[in-house]
Amino acid sequence: MKKASRIILQVALIHVFLYAAIGIELIIPVPLPTTIIGLFLLFFSLLFGWIKLEWVEEGGRWLLAELLLFFIPSAVGIIDYEEVFGLQGLGAIVVILLSTAVVLATMGLIVERFGVSES
Amino acid sequence: MMIVFVTVLTYVLYRLAKWLGNKYPILLFHPLIFTPGLIILVVYLSGMSFQEYQEGSVFLTHLLGPATISFAIPVYKHRAFLKKYFLLIVTSVLIGSVVAILSTLGFALLFGLEDMMVISLLPRSITTPLAIEVANEIGGVPALAIVFVIITGILGALMAPSIFKWLNIKSQMAKGLALGMSAHAVGTNRAFEYGEEAVTFSTLAMIFAGVITILLSLTVLPFIVAVI
Numbered sequence: 265m266k267k268a269s270r271i272i273l274q275v276a277l278i279h280v281f282l283y284a285a286i287g288i289e290l291i292i293p294v295p296l297p298t299t300i301i302g303l304f305l306l307f308f309s310l311l312f313g314w315i316k317l318e319w320v321e322e323g324g325r326w327l328l329a330e331l332l333l334f335f336i337p338s339a340v341g342i343i344d345y346e347e348v349f350g351l352q353g354l355g356a357i358v359v360i361l362l363s364t365a366v367v368l369a370t371m372g373l374i375v376e377r378f379g380v381s382e383s
Numbered sequence: 384m385m386i387v388f389v390t391v392l393t394y395v396l397y398r399l400a401k402w403l404g405n406k407y408p409i410l411l412f413h414p415l416i417f418t419p420g421l422i423i424l425v426v427y428l429s430g431m432s433f434q435e436y437q438e439g440s441v442f443l444t445h446l447l448g449p450a451t452i453s454f455a456i457p458v459y460k461h462r463a464f465l466k467k468y469f470l471l472i473v474t475s476v477l478i479g480s481v482v483a484i485l486s487t488l489g490f491a492l493l494f495g496l497e498d499m500m501v502i503s504l505l506p507r508s509i510t511t512p513l514a515i516e517v518a519n520e521i522g523g524v525p526a527l528a529i530v531f532v533i534i535t536g537i538l539g540a541l542m543a544p545s546i547f548k549w550l551n552i553k554s555q556m557a558k559g560l561a562l563g564m565s566a567h568a569v570g571t572n573r574a575f576e577y578g579e580e581a582v583t584f585s586t587l588a589m590i591f592a593g594v595i596t597i598l599l600s601l602t603v604l605p606f607i608v609a610v611i
Contacts, residue, residue: 278449285452295601297516299451300594306455317459324453327446331568332414333397334447335511337389337440339419339533340426341526343433347497348527355494356504357534363486364539367508367565368546371479371588375557376550379471 267322274323277315281306389439396421415533451512454590461583472560472584476591479564480599483508483592488607498611503527505604506596507535510567513593517600521608532567539566540573559584564592 285302288294294301309315342348348356396418404412411417426436458465465472484505491501503524506517511532518528543562552558558577562570563585574585 275446275449278452281452282448297513297520297597299448299512299516300597302448302452303455303594306452307459310455310459311462317456320453320456324456327450327453328457331450331511333394334443334450335415335529336393336397336418336422337437337444338515338525339415339529340422340433340436340440342419342530343423345524345527347500348530352496352500355496356491356500356531359487359490359494359496359504360507360531360534361538361542362490363483364508364535364565365542365546366486367479367483368539368543368561369550370482371475371561371564372547372552372557373550374478375471375475375560376552376554379468379475379554379556379560 271323271326274320275327276323278306278320278323278327281309385435385439386442389436390442392425393418393422393440393443396425410537413533413537415529447512447515454510454593457586458590461587464583465587468556468584468587471556472587472591473595475560476564476588477595479560479588480508480592480595483565484596484599484604484607488611492611499524500527501611502608504531505608506600507531508539508565508567509593509596510589513597517596517604520597520600521604533569536566536569540569543570543573555581556584560588563588567592 281302282298284305285298288301288305289298306320310317310320347353397414400412400414400417403417404414422436425431426433487504487507488501491504496504502522503518504527505521505523506514506528509517509532511529514528514532515525517523518525539562543558543566546552547558547561552561555578559574559581562574562581564570566573567589571582571585571589574581
């Protein structure tokens with residue numbers, strides 16, 4: 265089978281988990297987002313051997329490799345928020361810079377101190 | 384018809400950004416900066432409305448769902464690793480997620496940002512599809528959240544090497560978990576420089592940070608947002 269058609273088939277199979285998650289939400293009111301339910305369904309289906317890794321691996325790799333493509337329309341939505349292009353936006357960047365440095369440092373120090381690597 | 388036009392336009396400009404980004408790795412050619420910028424220009428010039436563009440984008444946006452579900456695949460592939468380090472990963476990422484949210488909130492309030500900006504900033508350290516879910520959950524603006532997520536990834540990956548050096552952080556485990564937690568996929572990309580183990584830790588940290596932040600957004604975050 266050609267690579268492209270294999271990817272399309274596998275992406276279709278991953279859709280089964282999306283619709284199963286939507287189905288579950290209709291029956292039991294789970295507060296989790298649909299995609300997270302789908303993620304757990306796919307993980308446990310793999311873990312319990314209900315489906316084989318090869319059936320979804322290539323399709324999943326394609327979806328994750330092209331992930332940025334699927335956000336572009338949402339990113340275009342920024343046009344409705346002109347305040348981002350002013351002082352508020354600049355402030356947000358400084359907030360991100362400071363907070364990201366704090367997270368990097370905290371995580372790094374905690375794991376370096378308490379994590380025991382076995383390799 | 385609009386769906387075909389929007390999908391093709393977006394795809395072509397996305398490929399162009401990827402190609403340019405490979406040749407000239409500068410921020411301008413990031414697919415989430417270059418492509419939306421050009422699309423905004425095309426939409427303006429063609430006399431099409433942004434509403435029409437958004438309506439035509441349903442096919443692309445729809446694929447976000449299956450893409451997010453696909454994060455199960457790398458987790459499954461690294462299940463042996465995950466089992467071995469489960470407690471460490473979950474504990475450190477839980478602490479990291481709380482620190483990310485609280486420090487963002489603190490700095491944002493300190494700088495006097497508007498409520499809409501503050502709320503949209505909160506999910507900034509997790510991967511985009513999940514950040515959109517969190518933004519919707521707590522009343523933020525998804526379009527803003529996406530931009531903040533991208534900036535976070537870029538700045539995190541940029542700062543990480545110097546911070547690791549200053550604080551004398553050496554293990555691949557610490558570097559990987561810190562990168563995945565603080566800078567999601569962009570950080571994971573940076574982790575390749577430190578080795579296979581760092582990449583695995585970073586991937587797992589990124590996915591767990593997303594799931595944990597979603598759980599926080601369903602439980603404690605609404606109370607924090609209510610106080611702002």
